[in-house]
Amino acid sequence: MNDAALLPLDLIASLGLPAPTSDTSDSPTAPYGVASALRATIQAEGSFGAKFLYACYDYLNKTLFGGALPPAAILWTAPSSPRAYADYITTDDHGIKFRIRMSPSIRQYGPKFVFDVLLHEMIHLVCAHVERDEEHGYRGHGPRFAHWCNTFGCMMKLAEVSPKGRGGKPDCAQWPINVRPAGYYGENDPRVAKQKKTKTQDESAEREPSERKTSKAERYEAAMREALTLLRAGDTQGADAILSAALQG
Numbered sequence: 001m002n003d004a005a006l007l008p009l010d011l012i013a014s015l016g017l018p019a020p021t022s023d024t025s026d027s028p029t030a031p032y033g034v035a036s037a038l039r040a041t042i043q044a045e046g047s048f049g050a051k052f053l054y055a056c057y058d059y060l061n062k063t064l065f066g067g068a069l070p071p072a073a074i075l076w077t078a079p080s081s082p083r084a085y086a087d088y089i090t091t092d093d094h095g096i097k098f099r100i101r102m103s104p105s106i107r108q109y110g111p112k113f114v115f116d117v118l119l120h121e122m123i124h125l126v127c128a129h130v131e132r133d134e135e136h137g138y139r140g141h142g143p144r145f146a147h148w149c150n151t152f153g154c155m156m157k158l159a160e161v162s163p164k165g166r167g168g169k170p171d172c173a174q175w176p177i178n179v180r181p182a183g184y185y186g187e188n189d190p191r192v193a194k195q196k197k198t199k200t201q202d203e204s205a206e207r208e209p210s211e212r213k214t215s216k217a218e219r220y221e222a223a224m225r226e227a228l229t230l231l232r233a234g235d236t237q238g239a240d241a242i243l244s245a246a247l248q249g
Contacts, residue, residue: 014112014184034096035071050076052111053102056118064152069125072098074118079103085117088124090134098125113185116176123148138163139173146172153179 042050053074061069079087079101086102100121106113127144128134135142142163149172150160158179161172170178183189 035073035098038073038075039071049107050074052114053118056115057122060119060122064119064155065122065126065130068130069122070098070129072100072122072125074100074102076104076107077101086121088121088128088140090125090128098129100125109188109190110186113177113188113190116180119152120175120177123152141171141173146175149175 039054042054053076057072057074061067073096079085081087084103085106086100088098088100091097092099100118102114102117102121106117123145124134124140126148127140131144133144134140135144138145146161146163153160153176156176158176160169161175161179162169163172165171177191182192185191
């Protein structure tokens with residue numbers, strides 16, 4: 001699949017990785033069942049977005065993994081968790097191997113974000129295919145996964161990560177999104193949107209006590225306290241006025 005032209009050069013440059021070459025053909029392990037058939041169908045009839053995923057996969061496979069990864073079945077479809085950006089499985093219920101599902105919702109965050117999410121899922125694939133260890137005890141994000149993140153993160157000048165955020169480092173389960181600098185994904189950066197939402201919620205919570213209306217019982221209790229203070233000071237008329245107003249309110 002010769003789709004190097006689909007990869008924006010500014011996207012590749014922002015990663016600090018080599019420019020794509022014109023040779024982005026399948027890995028030596030192709031053809032590979034459903035993955036190869038799906039690839040051929042997308043090449044002939046797929047949308048630009050679908051072809052972009054495969055162009056990214058081929059580029060990363062060649063540049064970072066030395067072409068060691070097998071053809072994958074990459075789909076724009078919802079992952080098993082509605083909150084997930086993507087998911088990976090070595091063999092699904094249909095017998096499809098090396099399947100990566102990318103949530104269509106992430107397209108709104110731009111090509112850089114899509115590229116990073118795909119890279120994350122490809123590290124799951126390398127752990128399964130090359131390392132033969134999917135690290136189920138860590139839900140896929142164990143020491144081997146963190147090692148590959150840091151290997152490539154060093155190339156891209158990203159901070160080190162660790163399993164479950166050990167040692168005070170960022171959690172590799174969100175790599176590389178959680179170590180990209182602010183503004184990297186542009187104005188649609190979902191991290192910025194979450195921060196704005198949290199700030200709005202905090203401001204709303206701070207305003208709530210002052211904006212809450214007091215009940216009649218609370219107002220009368222406050223009037224009683226004020227009237228008692230006036231009575232102790234000898235101001236009976238003032239106390240009567242306050243109590244009368246409270247009763248009428």
